[in-house]
Amino acid sequence: xxxxxxxxxxxxxxxxxxxxxxxxxxxxxxxxxxxxxxxxxxxxxxxxxxxxxxxxxxxxxxxxxxxxxxxxxxxxxxxxxxxxxxxxxxxxxxxxxxxxxxxxxxxxxxxxxxxxxxxxxxxxxxxxxxxxxxxxxxxxxxxxxxxxxxxxxxxxxxxxxxxxxxxxxxxxxxxxxxxxxxxxxxxxxxxxxxxxxxxxxxxxxxxxxxxxxxxxxxxxxxxxxxxxxxxxxxxxxxxxxxxxxxxxxxxxxxxxxxxxxxxxxxxxxxxxxxxxxxxxxxxxxxxxxxxxxxxxxxxxxxxxxxxxxxxx
Numbered sequence: 001x002x003x004x005x006x007x008x009x010x011x012x013x014x015x016x017x018x019x020x021x022x023x024x025x026x027x028x029x030x031x032x033x034x035x036x037x038x039x040x041x042x043x044x045x046x047x048x049x050x051x052x053x054x055x056x057x058x059x060x061x062x063x064x065x066x067x068x069x070x071x072x073x074x075x076x077x078x079x080x081x082x083x084x085x086x087x088x089x090x091x092x093x094x095x096x097x098x099x100x101x102x103x104x105x106x107x108x109x110x111x112x113x114x115x116x117x118x119x120x121x122x123x124x125x126x127x128x129x130x131x132x133x134x135x136x137x138x139x140x141x142x143x144x145x146x147x148x149x150x151x152x153x154x155x156x157x158x159x160x161x162x163x164x165x166x167x168x169x170x171x172x173x174x175x176x177x178x179x180x181x182x183x184x185x186x187x188x189x190x191x192x193x194x195x196x197x198x199x200x201x202x203x204x205x206x207x208x209x210x211x212x213x214x215x216x217x218x219x220x221x222x223x224x225x226x227x228x229x230x231x232x233x234x235x236x237x238x239x240x241x242x243x244x245x246x247x248x249x250x251x252x253x254x255x256x257x258x259x260x261x262x263x264x265x266x267x268x269x270x271x272x273x274x275x276x277x278x279x280x281x282x283x284x285x286x287x288x289x290x291x292x293x294x295x296x297x298x299x300x301x302x303x304x305x306x307x308x309x310x311x312x
Contacts, residue, residue: 101294168257
């Protein structure tokens with residue numbers, strides 16, 4: 001199969017009148033240019049240049065290859081020009097995120113994508129980590145951003161940030177709750193937790209077991225909003241992202257428990273299918289790394305302008 005490097009060699013030899021001139025144009029050596037021509041000749045089993053002449057004169061086969069090279073290189077140049085000018089075809093990008101991302105930095109992330117890729121239309125979808133993983137495997141979404149606990153060899157995974165988690169309860173549920181609270185005491189209370197479909201649920205289960213703890217009184221919900229509501233009601237204690245509940249802490253509806261040792265941060269990652277890797281997806285993942293910020297609720301997009309897209 002012919003390559004663009006080989007076609008460029010033919011094109012510039014003819015246009016500039018020689019192998020050495022083509023090598024200088026292509027920033028390579030004359031021997032490298034000669035090798036590319038020899039590769040084409042071996043593939044086609046015909047010479048491209050009449051070597052009995054001092055100048056680089058094409059044979060009949062060489063003429064055909066030159067016309068093809070001229071056409072394909074011009075077409076490639078046209079495609080690049082349209083891409084650089086933003087004239088590329090619109091593309092829908094399906095991004096799967098968890099609740100906490102949707103509640104914090106998703107608006108800024110979408111805005112930054114549109115800033116760099118104005119022809120990309122974002123279709124966000126909010127779901128649990130395990131469901132996002134299954135949707136990514138089924139090509140129902142193009143990108144997953146979730147806690148890094150659902151790895152698969154078919155995914156290309158890039159760390160983007162960390163989510164801080166703190167134990168919290170309604171004031172009075174735990175006496176003198178703000179004082180150091182030994183982890184073993186958690187077994188004395190009803191624990192509100194996300195389940196195995198959630199990355200933070202898996203993180204909690206592993207952490208809990210690592211301290212030799214068991215609890216018969218677990219209430220499981222994969223909805224962060226439901227866990228916040230149950231915790232505010234005094235139904236139990238839970239680990240929550242501070243940014244999502246800071247207004248409730250400020251209003252005295254929740255208090256932070258100083259549990260020792262603390263629950264580790266949840267590492268978040270962006271995942272795409274390896275067979276769908278592209279320069280566009282690499283750019284989107286890099287934007288996720290630069291934008292990821294779980295410290296504030298509903299972060300306003302920098303542009304402040306409405307964009308095209310759909311809510312999932």
